[in-house]
Amino acid sequence: MSDVDVIIVGGGVAGLSLGALLANKGKKIMLIEKSNKLGGRGQVWEKDGYLVDFGLHSFRRGRKGEAARIARELGLKLKFCPPGPVKFLDENGFHAFPNGVIGAIKTKLLTAKEKLKFVYQFFFKDLRRMDFDSEDVYRKSVKDYLDEINASENLQRLFRMVSMSAIISEDLEHTSMGELFSVIKALLKARHNVESLKGSWKTLIDLLKETIEKNGGEIVLGKKVDAIIIKNKKAVGVKCGEDEFKARIITCAFPAQHLFNILDESSCPPEFVSKCKNLIPTAGITYDFGLKNKISDMKGVFLTLEPSGMGHFTSNIDPTVAPEGKQLLAYLVLATPEELQDKQKAKELQDLGKRKLFEYFPELEQNIEWERSMILTILDGVELRIDQTIYDRPSLEIPELDNLYLIGDTTNMSACTSGDIAYASALECSKLIEEKLQ
Numbered sequence: 001m002s003d004v005d006v007i008i009v010g011g012g013v014a015g016l017s018l019g020a021l022l023a024n025k026g027k028k029i030m031l032i033e034k035s036n037k038l039g040g041r042g043q044v045w046e047k048d049g050y051l052v053d054f055g056l057h058s059f060r061r062g063r064k065g066e067a068a069r070i071a072r073e074l075g076l077k078l079k080f081c082p083p084g085p086v087k088f089l090d091e092n093g094f095h096a097f098p099n100g101v102i103g104a105i106k107t108k109l110l111t112a113k114e115k116l117k118f119v120y121q122f123f124f125k126d127l128r129r130m131d132f133d134s135e136d137v138y139r140k141s142v143k144d145y146l147d148e149i150n151a152s153e154n155l156q157r158l159f160r161m162v163s164m165s166a167i168i169s170e171d172l173e174h175t176s177m178g179e180l181f182s183v184i185k186a187l188l189k190a191r192h193n194v195e196s197l198k199g200s201w202k203t204l205i206d207l208l209k210e211t212i213e214k215n216g217g218e219i220v221l222g223k224k225v226d227a228i229i230i231k232n233k234k235a236v237g238v239k240c241g242e243d244e245f246k247a248r249i250i251t252c253a254f255p256a257q258h259l260f261n262i263l264d265e266s267s268c269p270p271e272f273v274s275k276c277k278n279l280i281p282t283a284g285i286t287y288d289f290g291l292k293n294k295i296s297d298m299k300g301v302f303l304t305l306e307p308s309g310m311g312h313f314t315s316n317i318d319p320t321v322a323p324e325g326k327q328l329l330a331y332l333v334l335a336t337p338e339e340l341q342d343k344q345k346a347k348e349l350q351d352l353g354k355r356k357l358f359e360y361f362p363e364l365e366q367n368i369e370w371e372r373s374m375i376l377t378i379l380d381g382v383e384l385r386i387d388q389t390i391y392d393r394p395s396l397e398i399p400e401l402d403n404l405y406l407i408g409d410t411t412n413m414s415a416c417t418s419g420d421i422a423y424a425s426a427l428e429c430s431k432l433i434e435e436k437l438q
């Protein structure tokens with residue numbers, strides 16, 4: 001029997017961040033992770049001198065982003081590595097990709113008339129004047145916006161790539177305009193849209209773990225929480241097999257879709273239960289290659305539309321993730337969860353992605369030292385669709401239950417996406433819990 005202030009279920013980056021923030025403030029925490037490794041979907045594979053993120057992983061807004069905010073709060077020093085310019089890759093080679101107003105003016109992907117619409121109408125008018133406090137902005141799809149401004153095919157294609165790279169969503173008919181545009185606005189404010197963390201996501205995971213332990217927190221690996229114990233509408237502890245652990249507060253730090261694997265459905269309103277269970281995540285296929293020799297100097301992210309995907313030579317941005325003279329390449333192909341549930345379709349798409357990558361980089365095939373590919377029905381916990389906006393996603397407080405919180409990348413944090421939602425939720429939740437514990 002253990003008596004702590006807060007039990008955190010899940011040792012992904014959300015749970016670790018919350019644990020570190022609370023432990024740093026003197027709270028007694030216990031973090032329970034079912035696997036034998038920390039990091040969840042952000043975990044890193046150490047392979048023969050390579051540090052391999054769980055598929056392509058970087059930090060939106062880098063040193064200005066949510067993870068950096070947590071590090072500052074904890075007094076941790078992180079070093080970010082800015083990538084080079086983004087390129088669009090097709091059968092004709094590389095094209096500069098418009099990453100902001102200057103890029104939009106220079107790009108060869110649009111005609112002069114299209115550039116005017118993109119720069120004047122989108123950047124200077126609509127993006128600036130849009131009321132991000134209005135629910136209507138979030139309920140409108142990007143496709144509806146593009147139809148309204150009479151966007152040409154080229155512009156539609158460009159928005160697809162922007163949406164794909166900014167929020168991992170390319171289905172513009174369902175993508176929420178408010179969600180995408182608020183993320184773009186935040187990205188434009190940062191000096192770098194995206195950066196890599198020196199030493200991969202492992203650097204942050206290790207630092208968060210150290211912070212928890214240094215401040216007396218307990219991390220339990222290889223233990224699955226089977227149930228949250230509720231008494232009189234209050235969370236009072238968790239059950240792990242025969243063991244029971246008590247705490248004043250319980251926080252679930254994993255995607256909301258799995259909340260009711262450990263929480264009795266009858267304790268929450270039915271609409272909340274179905275909202276959580278039915279959230280649609282993003283999905284895709286990852287490819288990681290350890291290369292015997294350097295085959296490209298490209299330092300930025302590359303985007304492809306055939307198939308829809310993005311990649312980077314990770315070790316060109318941060319040389320510490322591959323042994324001297326070698327190279328690490330990560331590529332991600334987007335798909336829908338349904339496509340990937342169909343084993344045959346998933347395999348076909350996996351083969352297509354690899355074949356295309358070999359075409360885009362002809363020297364790749366003969367330089368492979370090792371490779372890994374994963375078919376993942378969940379990348380980000382939630383796709384930012386018109387029916388999964390900040391007005392729809394679960395909040396950090398679980399309705400009708402006291403002392404129970406939910407954090408992670410399916411929650412209703414605004415103007416961010418993917419891991420940023422997870423980090424932002426941890427920061428927000430640490431404040432709620434501190435108040436509660438006072």
Ligand SMILES: Cc1cc2nc3c(=O)[nH]c(=O)nc-3n(C[C@H](O)[C@H](O)[C@H](O)COP(=O)(O)OP(=O)(O)OC[C@H]3O[C@@H](n4cnc5c(N)ncnc54)[C@H](O)[C@@H]3O)c2cc1C
Pocket residue numbers: 009010011012013014015032033034035038039040041042054055056057058059060223224225226253254255258262286332376378379380381407408409410417418419420422
């Ligand atoms: C291929 C890929 C690429 C990505 N690229 C990026 C990127 O470039 N930038 C970005 O910001 N984000 C990216 N993401 C998303 C990012 O990885 C996630 O948003 C983030 O890692 C989510 O962290 P989390 O802690 O909320 O959840 P998770 O990482 O899912 O952690 C949840 C943890 O809880 C544990 N758990 C679950 N149930 C229990 C239980 N009952 N008992 C005990 N433990 C339990 C799980 O084992 C897991 O470790 C990517 C994701 C993938 C898959």
